[in-house]
Amino acid sequence: MEIPYSIEEREDTGLINSKLGIWIFLASEVMLFGGLFSAYIFLRLAAPPGDFEYWASKLSVPMATVNTMVLISSSVSMVMAWASLKLKDFSKFKMYMGITLLCSALFMVIKYFEYTSKFSHDIFPSSSTFMAIYFTLTGLHGIHILGGVVVMLYFYLPFSHQLWHDQPEHFTNRVEALGLYWHFVDLVWIFLFPVLYLL
Amino acid sequence: MSGDNSKEAIQEHIRVYMMVFGALAVLTVITVLASFLKVSTSEAIFLALIIASVKASLVAGYFMHLISEKSMIISILLLTVFFFFIMIFLPLISYTDSAGVHVPWVSIK
Amino acid sequence: MSSNNNHHDHPKENFIQSYIFSVDHKIIGIQYGITSLLFLLFGFSLMAIMRWQLAYPGTEIPIVGFLFGEGGVLVSDQYNSLGAMHGTIMIFLGIVPLAVGAFGNYLVPLQIGAIDMAFPKLNAASYWTYFVGGVIMISSFFMPEGAARSGWTSYPPLSIFENGQTIWLISMIFLITSSLLGSMNIIVTIVQLRAPGLTWMRLPIFTWAQFVTSFLLVLAFPPLEAAAVMQLMDRVASTSFFLPSGLVMSGEIVEVAGYGSPLLWQHLFWFLAHPEVYVLILPALGIVGEILANNTRKPIWGFKSIIYSMVFLGFVSFIVWAHHMFLTGMGQAMSAFFQTTTMIISIPSVVILTSYFLSLWGGSIRFNTPMLFALAFLPMFGIGGLTGLPLGLAASDIYLHDTYYVIGHFHYVVAPGTIFALFAGIYYWFPKITGKKMSEMLGKLHFWPSLIFMNGIFMPMFIQGLAGVSRRLADGGQSYAHASGVLEWNEFMSISAFCLGLAQIPFIVNIIMSLFSGEKSSRNPWDSTTIEWAAPSPPVGHGNFDKPVNVYRSSYEYSVPDAKKDFKPQFEK
Numbered sequence: 001m002e003i004p005y006s007i008e009e010r011e012d013t014g015l016i017n018s019k020l021g022i023w024i025f026l027a028s029e030v031m032l033f034g035g036l037f038s039a040y041i042f043l044r045l046a047a048p049p050g051d052f053e054y055w056a057s058k059l060s061v062p063m064a065t066v067n068t069m070v071l072i073s074s075s076v077s078m079v080m081a082w083a084s085l086k087l088k089d090f091s092k093f094k095m096y097m098g099i100t101l102l103c104s105a106l107f108m109v110i111k112y113f114e115y116t117s118k119f120s121h122d123i124f125p126s127s128s129t130f131m132a133i134y135f136t137l138t139g140l141h142g143i144h145i146l147g148g149v150v151v152m153l154y155f156y157l158p159f160s161h162q163l164w165h166d167q168p169e170h171f172t173n174r175v176e177a178l179g180l181y182w183h184f185v186d187l188v189w190i191f192l193f194p195v196l197y198l199l
Numbered sequence: 200m201s202g203d204n205s206k207e208a209i210q211e212h213i214r215v216y217m218m219v220f221g222a223l224a225v226l227t228v229i230t231v232l233a234s235f236l237k238v239s240t241s242e243a244i245f246l247a248l249i250i251a252s253v254k255a256s257l258v259a260g261y262f263m264h265l266i267s268e269k270s271m272i273i274s275i276l277l278l279t280v281f282f283f284f285i286m287i288f289l290p291l292i293s294y295t296d297s298a299g300v301h302v303p304w305v306s307i308k
Numbered sequence: 309m310s311s312n313n314n315h316h317d318h319p320k321e322n323f324i325q326s327y328i329f330s331v332d333h334k335i336i337g338i339q340y341g342i343t344s345l346l347f348l349l350f351g352f353s354l355m356a357i358m359r360w361q362l363a364y365p366g367t368e369i370p371i372v373g374f375l376f377g378e379g380g381v382l383v384s385d386q387y388n389s390l391g392a393m394h395g396t397i398m399i400f401l402g403i404v405p406l407a408v409g410a411f412g413n414y415l416v417p418l419q420i421g422a423i424d425m426a427f428p429k430l431n432a433a434s435y436w437t438y439f440v441g442g443v444i445m446i447s448s449f450f451m452p453e454g455a456a457r458s459g460w461t462s463y464p465p466l467s468i469f470e471n472g473q474t475i476w477l478i479s480m481i482f483l484i485t486s487s488l489l490g491s492m493n494i495i496v497t498i499v500q501l502r503a504p505g506l507t508w509m510r511l512p513i514f515t516w517a518q519f520v521t522s523f524l525l526v527l528a529f530p531p532l533e534a535a536a537v538m539q540l541m542d543r544v545a546s547t548s549f550f551l552p553s554g555l556v557m558s559g560e561i562v563e564v565a566g567y568g569s570p571l572l573w574q575h576l577f578w579f580l581a582h583p584e585v586y587v588l589i590l591p592a593l594g595i596v597g598e599i600l601a602n603n604t605r606k607p608i609w610g611f612k613s614i615i616y617s618m619v620f621l622g623f624v625s626f627i628v629w630a631h632h633m634f635l636t637g638m639g640q641a642m643s644a645f646f647q648t649t650t651m652i653i654s655i656p657s658v659v660i661l662t663s664y665f666l667s668l669w670g671g672s673i674r675f676n677t678p679m680l681f682a683l684a685f686l687p688m689f690g691i692g693g694l695t696g697l698p699l700g701l702a703a704s705d706i707y708l709h710d711t712y713y714v715i716g717h718f719h720y721v722v723a724p725g726t727i728f729a730l731f732a733g734i735y736y737w738f739p740k741i742t743g744k745k746m747s748e749m750l751g752k753l754h755f756w757p758s759l760i761f762m763n764g765i766f767m768p769m770f771i772q773g774l775a776g777v778s779r780r781l782a783d784g785g786q787s788y789a790h791a792s793g794v795l796e797w798n799e800f801m802s803i804s805a806f807c808l809g810l811a812q813i814p815f816i817v818n819i820i821m822s823l824f825s826g827e828k829s830s831r832n833p834w835d836s837t838t839i840e841w842a843a844p845s846p847p848v849g850h851g852n853f854d855k856p857v858n859v860y861r862s863s864y865e866y867s868v869p870d871a872k873k874d875f876k877p878q879f880e881k
Contacts, residue, residue, distance in 0.1 A: 003426060005500050014269040017426045017500050023272050024492045027279040028526045034283045035534030035576055038290055039549065042575070045294050046552075047567045061231065068227050076220045079262045083216070086209045125547045129567045132547035136538060183262045190254045194247035198234035271499065282527055282626050289642075290575040293630060296639035 007169050022177040026184045029144075033188050036137050040195065043129045055130035056196065058123060060114060064197045067110050068189065074103030075186040082179045085172040090164060093175075097156045100182070104149050111142055134196050141192060144185050151178050219261045226254045329436075331428035334847060336435050337414025338741070344406035347442060348727075349812075351397035354390045356805055361387060362784040363802030384782035388457035389472065391780055393449075395460030396476065399588070400483050401442050403722065406730055407591035408487075408525070409438065412494050412518045415737065418840035418847060419515050421503025421857035421879070426496040434489035441482030448475040459780060461577060464550035464570045468542045469557065477540045484533045491522035498522075503839065503879075505859030509615075510878065512838045512863040513601075513608065516615050517594025520622040521587050528583035528626065535576035542568075549573075574633050582629040586621060588722055589689075592729030593618070593660055596682045599732050600664055602836045603679040604671025605874055607864035610663035617656035624653045634702045635709050643702050650700035657693055661686065672867075677751030681732035684759050685725060692721030695770065710780075713773025716766050724762040731758075731815070738819075739833045743845040744826030750818035757811035764804030768797035835875055838863050842879040 004010075005017050013020070044052045081096035118124070118131075125135040154160055155175055164171040230250050238246065260266040265273070327335060360369050361382045373380025382390070413431060417424055425431045448455040456476035458467035467473050498519050502511070511519075538549040546564060550573045553566030601608045608614065630638065630646040638646075664686055673679070695717040698704035708714065731754070738746050775794040777785040784798055785791035832841040843853050857879055865876040 003424060003428070003501070010500050013271050013499055015271060015500065017496050020271065020499060021427060021492060021496045023275060024495055024526055025488075027275055028488050028492070028530050030279050030283055031286070031527050032530035032534055034286050035531030035579075036538075038287050038531070038576070039534065039538060039572055041287065041291050042294060042569055042572045043549070043567070045291070046569045046572075051567065061234075065227065065231055069224065072220070072223045072227065075258060075262055076216060079216050080213065083209055083213050086204065087206060125541060125545050126565060128565050129548055132538075132541065132545075132549055132565075132568075136541060136547075136549075140537070180263055183258050186262075187255050187258050190258065191248075191251050194230055194234070194251050198230065199240075199244055199247055278523075278623075279527060285627055286531060286579055289627070289630070289645075290572070293575070293638050293642040294571070296641045297637050 007167070007173065016173060018173055018177045019180075022180050026180065029184060029188075033137075033140070036133065036140065037191070037195070040133045040137070043133055047129055051128065052130045055128045055134075056199070058118070058121075059134070059197050060117070061197050063110055063114050064193055067107050068193050070103050070107050070110070071186050071189050074100045074107070075183050077103065078179045078182045082172070082175050085168070085175055088168070094156065097152060101149065101152055101156060104145055104152070107145060108142065111138070137192055137196065141185065141188055144188070148178070148182050148185055151181075215261055219257050222257055223254055226250055226257075230254075329432060331424075331432045332849070333413050333417050333425045333428065333431055334741075334852075336431050337410050337412075339435050340405050340409035340413060340438070341411075343439060343442065344402050344410060347397055347401035348403070348406070350446075351394050351402055352809060354394040354397070356809060357382070358387060358390050358394070359798075359802040359805045361782075363799040365783060365786060382782070385454070385457055385471075387782035388459075388780065389449075389455040392456045392459050392462075392476075393445075396445065396456070398722075399460065399584070400480070401438075401445060403588050403726060403730075404487065404525075404584075405438055407588070407726065408494070408518065408521060409435065409490055411514075411591060411595065411730070411733055411737075412522075413490070414741065415840055416494055416497055416515055416518050417501065418740075418843060418852055419512055419838055420498060420501060420506055421839045421842075421853070421859065422497060422501035423851045423853075425493050426500055427493050430489050430493055434486045434493065437482050437486035437489065441479045441486060444475060444482060445479040448472050448479070451475060461581070462539065462573075463577075464539065464542065464573050465552075465555060467539060467573075468551060469562075474540065474543050477536045477543070480536050481533060484529045484536070487525050487529055491525035494518055494522040495526065503857040503859050506839075506878075509612070510859060510862045512594075513597035513611070513614060513618075514591075514594035514838075516618055517590045517597075520618050521590045524583040524587050524590075524622055524625060528580045531576045532580035535573055539573065571633075571636060574636065575630070578629040578632045579626075582632065583622075583625045585718070585721070586625045588726050590618060590622070592685070592689075592726040595729045595733040595736075596664060596685050598836075598838065599678045599682040599736050600667050601864040601866065602736075602834050603674045603676065603682070604668055605674075605866045606667060606671045607862075607866060608663065609667040609669075610659070611862075611864065614660050614663050617659040621653060621656040621660075624649060624656070628653050628700075631700050631702075631705070634705045647700060647702055651697075654693065654697065654700070661690060661693065676735075677746070677748055677755060678732040678736035680752070680755045681728045681735065684755070685728045685732070688720055688724035688728065688762070692717060692719075692725050695720065707776075708773060710778055711773035712769040712777045712779055715779050716769030716773060719766045719769070723766065724759065728758075728762075731755075734819075736834065737840075738822065739829035740840060740843070740845050740847070742823060742826070743829055744822045745829045745833060746818050746822045746826060750814045750821075753814040754811060754818065758808060761804040761808035761811060765801050765808065768794075768801050772797060832877070835873060837865055837875050837877045839879050841877065 003017065005015075007016065009016050077096045077099040081093050081100060084090075084092035084096055115135075123131060125132045155171075155178065160171065160174075163174075230247065233246050233250060234243070236243070236246075265276075330336060330339075357369055357372065360367075366381055368380030369376060369382070376382055376386055413425065451472070453471040453474075456462070456467075456470070456472040458470045458473060462473065462476065498511075498515060538547070541547045542549050542551060548565045548568035550570050551562070551564050551566060551568040552570065555562040555564070555566070597608055597614065628646060628649045630642065631650045634643060634646075668683075695713070699708055699714060699717060735746055735751055738744070772785070772791070772794045775791060777788070777791045777794060785795055829845045831843070831845055833845075834841070839857060839859065840847075842857060848854055859878050860881055861876060861878055863878055865871075865878070867874055868876045
């Protein structure tokens with residue numbers, strides 16, 4: 001038996017189940033990253049004056065700026081992918097989803113170079129509390145990117161295309177949920193970037 | 200999104216997405232430039248967070264469609280944001296408002 | 309969540325699909341129930357071993373003594389492990405999975421007239437994540453390092469350097485994830501899948517309680533997950549999130565970067581752990597409400613106040629956490645703030661408890677087993693709550709913090725409080741779940757000794773705590789002169805604990821016997837008004853109900869003048 005309101009909206013709430021579900025999940029993610037941001041503030045206060053600025057100066061602002069633009073672009077291409085589905089244009093959807101995947105890959109590659117350049121200069125999470133919170137925040141964010149990529153691949157590769165043919169609305173809603181998750185990952189980076197690299 | 204499923208409505212949305220993209224790009228540049236301003240640390244923090252909040256509002260409002268979202272979702276998010284600020288500020292205040300037991304940092308290196 | 313369009317023909321499922329990896333909320337609820345009850349029994353046994361040591365220090369522990377070194381006597385590391393694991397297992401592997409995973413998953417869809425939870429596959433995922441987390445947690449006993457021994461609170465710096473903590477942290481990450489998935493599912497289910505006519509104010513108290521509890525779990529657990537990741541990194545990646553500079557261990561300076569803060573852990577931990585205690589009590593309050601209404605044959609007194617109080621309680625529970633940290637050197641402003649919010653949060657609890665007591669007035673009370681447990685819950689929770697007040701005020705807490713008084717306080721709320729409510733729920737809903745009735749005689753044989761011995765264990769703890777006996781002392785306080793006058797209670801308390809264990813035998817026997825040869829139960833054996841009783845006993849495999857559900861009135865229409873019997877169910881015209 002079908003669970004109701006998976007595709008059509010419930011009248012009094014105006015929502016489908018997956019939309020409410022993904023937003024509640026994102027609320028929990030706000031609290032997860034919030035815990036780490038709270039840790040950042042606490043640790044910055046606990047460190048000697050200038051300690052955090054000293055360690056932050058070792059980060060590469062240009063690389064992070066490029067990554068910021070890459071992630072914002074991926075957010076645009078993700079929402080365009082969903083819009084293409086709403087316009088029933090599956091090939092456009094694939095194109096935009098492909099761009100999103102490429103941007104994600106680029107983000108992770110730049111991140112890889114960022115991390116390895118730290119390690120090659122003997123800078124590890126254990127080097128200071130700033131580096132500890134830097135690697136943890138960006139690392140957890142990176143894991144979220146990878147998670148998003150896995151789901152994106154699921155929708156991009158032929159696994160789920162039967163669902164598009166059988167139930168296009170259901171497929172579109174699922175991509176919308178993925179999009180909301182992806183925009184959230186972008187949102188976290190929008191705060192991570194200035195806090196870690198510029199302050 | 201049942202009300203605005205028409206082709207025109209979606210095209211209008213796409214226009215908005217592109218404008219937001221442009222705004223985000225500009226704001227990113229501003230974020231980096233602002234970091235070079237000679238201001239005190241607290242002013243720098245304030246400035247950075249304001250710009251980040253504007254960018255975040257654009258993403259949340261337009262890409263995530265919060266600007267036209269149902270009240271159930273908005274209420275849950277407002278609740279979350281309230282608790283988020285509690286979690287950020289109360290430990291911070293308890294750190295600064297302590298009973299004077301924090302010893303000066305001993306450097307053992 | 310089906311990917312094909314037809315509704316009524318299912319491919320024949322094999323045993324694995326039907327029972328092991330089932331996505332049916334009823335099977336998953338039972339899976340949670342059995343697993344959590346087994347963990348509760350295990351956690352109880354750990355405590356029984358500790359209590360032997362406290363009553364008869366230096367003597368060999370019977371039956372399982374061979375597992376411990378030094379002639380069957382606990383060394384302090386082992387005592388500490390038992391203590392930390394008892395707390396962890398009872399809370400995270402026992403009570404929460406039982407109250408929310410079992411009761412919530414099984415009953416919420418039924419009580420709202422739905423065919424299943426909103427996300428059945430996610431439901432199965434949340435159970436199996438819990439199961440894996442549980443296996444990891446128990447496996448720590450068999451690891452070379454042994455089980456965690458830094459308290460369930462895992463305070464650094466001790467927890468960073470002590471044995472057994474890494475596995476504890478990894479397990480917690482699985483358990484927290486399971487909780488998040490499950491509670492998200494419950495919220496969406498209640499919002500979206502209510503039957504036609506079931507408005508918010510017609511929802512039963514049990515469902516409201518599960519709703520608020522799920523919000524607490526969704527929003528309060530993630531900071532602990534963040535903190536657990538950070539503590540894990542402190543242990544395995546040599547970071548200094550929680551390690552200050554200048555630490556000296558065994559006469560040697562600890563080589564870490566330093567500048568970390570143990571207080572940071574405490575804040576993030578208690579940010580969850582305080583709402584967590586409301587997670588422990590709210591489902592219990594919900595269950596008690598159902599059973600009181602049903603067995604007084606009256607609507608619950610003050611239904612709206614109870615609901616508003618539960619919601620208010622949930623909200624305020626997020627801003628009281630530092631009352632666990634009064635002794636950390638916080639300043640006056642913070643101390644005043646948290647004392648105030650803590651005093652404020654006692655108000656909704658009092659409103660709910662008072663409403664429950666008032667609900668009894670003028671009722672036609674039926675003293676069946678669920679009702680006995682529900683009635684006993686009321687004064688027991690009252691004692692638990694009242695003894696919390698001196699702990700919420702910093703002036704008295706300075707003296708009582710980390711003493712046996714605290715242990716007495718929280719055990720009153722959780723043990724003769726929540727656990728009694730959960731027992732009540734099992735007796736009450738057993739006929740619905742299994743289609744069989746439980747024995748009233750065995751039920752009473754379970755109830756009366758349990759009530760007596762619960763008080764036998766925990767009441768003297770207040771005496772010991774007020775005398776200043778600290779908690780988590782492996783020798784039970786023997787090395788302190790100020791404890792000498794009150795330690796004689798230990799034997800009494802331990803014997804009560806062992807008798808409490810024996811008192812559970814009628815319960816276990818009752819369940820097994822009733823499953824096989826219990827009297828068949830009708831659809832609505834308790835003459836109740838809520839929707840779960842519209843389903844057959846047990847409910848239909850796929851879909852729960854055998855006719856569509858519509859709701860016509862509020863949840864507790866008992867003693868209605870023109871009703872056929874003395875009640876009008878929600879679901880009947």
